[in-house]
Amino acid sequence: MSNDITRSGSCLCGGVQFQVTGEPLRVGLCHCKDCRKTSGSAYQAFAVWPSQAFESTGITNSYGGRSFCPTCGSRLPTVGEEEVEVMIGGLDVAPTEGLEPSYELWIGRREHWLHSLPEARQFEHDRVVDDSAADDGEPEAGRGPHRKSA
Numbered sequence: 168m169s170n171d172i173t174r175s176g177s178c179l180c181g182g183v184q185f186q187v188t189g190e191p192l193r194v195g196l197c198h199c200k201d202c203r204k205t206s207g208s209a210y211q212a213f214a215v216w217p218s219q220a221f222e223s224t225g226i227t228n229s230y231g232g233r234s235f236c237p238t239c240g241s242r243l244p245t246v247g248e249e250e251v252e253v254m255i256g257g258l259d260v261a262p263t264e265g266l267e268p269s270y271e272l273w274i275g276r277r278e279h280w281l282h283s284l285p286e287a288r289q290f291e292h293d294r295v296v297d298d299s300a301a302d303d304g305e306p307e308a309g310r311g312p313h314r315k316s317a
């Protein structure tokens with residue numbers, strides 16, 4: 168697996184560096200209150216990798232399970248026991264390659280001037296995985312940030 172793609176990321180001041188190896192489990196957009204508040208933007212775009220695909224250096228702080236750089240305030244990946252959620256904007260290369268969202272969350276909060284992504288599954292609230300169509304076979308339990316939004 169040494170030829171797996173590696174993507175690097177960092178905070179604005181460079182005090183925190185991270186990288187993810189291999190392809191993400193899924194890529195999504197979220198319009199929920201928490202994502203709006205924590206990003207200060209209209210929505211958040213993120214990609215999820217298995218936690219073991221993630222490495223980072225530098226000092227981080229966190230609030231409500233969401234990590235950020237204590238120096239510059241940049242949002243940083245949220246590391247769970249099984250999965251890590253990486254904000255696409257934290258990656259160093261833009262535009263990203265191969266990270267196209269396949270679903271959108273909390274679409275009732277989407278700004279009226281944004282349109283739904285044509286190919287993306289749309290969810291009223293958090294992502295619902297029906298057993299029959301489990302796309303990636305990954306367990307949903309223990310997932311962090313998108314559980315408790317309102």
Ligand SMILES: [Zn+2]
Pocket residue numbers: 178179180181182183236237238239240241
């Ligand atoms: Zn920083």
Ligand SMILES: [Zn+2]
Pocket residue numbers: 197198199200201202203272312313316
């Ligand atoms: Zn959200």
